[in-house]
Amino acid sequence: MTRLHSLLFALLLLPVALQAHSQASEPHYIELKPSFVGTIGPGPRIQYLKVDVALRAEDAAGVARIQHHDPLIRNALVGLFARQTQENLASLEGKEQLRADALARVREVLEEEEGQPLVADLLFTNLITQ
Numbered sequence: 001m002t003r004l005h006s007l008l009f010a011l012l013l014l015p016v017a018l019q020a021h022s023q024a025s026e027p028h029y030i031e032l033k034p035s036f037v038g039t040i041g042p043g044p045r046i047q048y049l050k051v052d053v054a055l056r057a058e059d060a061a062g063v064a065r066i067q068h069h070d071p072l073i074r075n076a077l078v079g080l081f082a083r084q085t086q087e088n089l090a091s092l093e094g095k096e097q098l099r100a101d102a103l104a105r106v107r108e109v110l111e112e113e114e115g116q117p118l119v120a121d122l123l124f125t126n127l128i129t130q
Contacts, residue, residue, distance in 0.1 A: 027056050027057070027058060027120070028056070028057045028058075028059070028060055028062075028063050029054050029055070029056055029057075029123075030054065030055045030056075030057065030063055030066055030067060031052070031053070031054045031125070032052075032053045032054070032055065032070065032073065032074065032077075035050055035051065035052050035126070036049070036050065036051040036052075036053065036074075036077060036078060036081055037049070037050045038078065038081060038082055039082070040081070040082065040084045040085060040086065040089075040129070041084070041085040041086050041087075042085075047086050047129065047130065048128075048129065048130045049081055049084060049089070049127075049128070049129050050126065050127070050128045050130075051077075051081060051124055051126065051127050051128075052124065052125040052126035052127075053077065053102070053122060053123070053124060053125070054122070054123045054125050055073075055106065055119045055121075055122055055123075056119065056120045056121040056122070056123065057118060057119060057120065058120050062118040062119075065110075065114055065118060066110065066118055066119065069109065069110060069113050069114070072109050072113065073106050073109055073110075076105045076106065076108075076109050077102055077105065077106070080098075080101060080102055080105055081098075081102075084098060086129055089127075089129050095124070095127060099122060099123075099124055102122050103119070103121065103122035106119050106122055107119055
């Protein structure tokens with residue numbers, strides 16, 4: 001009878017264990033709000049950049065730590081975005097390079113503050129130049 005109880009107990013706990021495992025491996029997205037809006041490039045004509053950014057964390061524990069450092073992350077990204085030019089962002093390669101640079105910068109900030117990068121990826125959910 002003890003063996004039967006153990007088997008039933010294990011079967012009852014299986015859904016809980018599976019749910020915990022799926023939540024642990026499920027990515028978490030953090031949208032940086034509000035949008036980044038600023039001017040880019042030199043020249044007599046004012047050019048604007050608007051970027052919406054989402055960060056992907058691998059675990060829920062990192063989300064709160066990433067959100068805690070939102071002001072530092074935003075500051076790093078504002079500086080990076082302000083150095084862009086219309087020519088840099090005219091091609092898909094230029095936009096991808098900006099995305100890679102932004103990810104590297106965010107990871108540097110979090111590495112300095114938390115001792116680990118915490119962010120697995122950075123996505124542009126919107127990028128407009130005008």
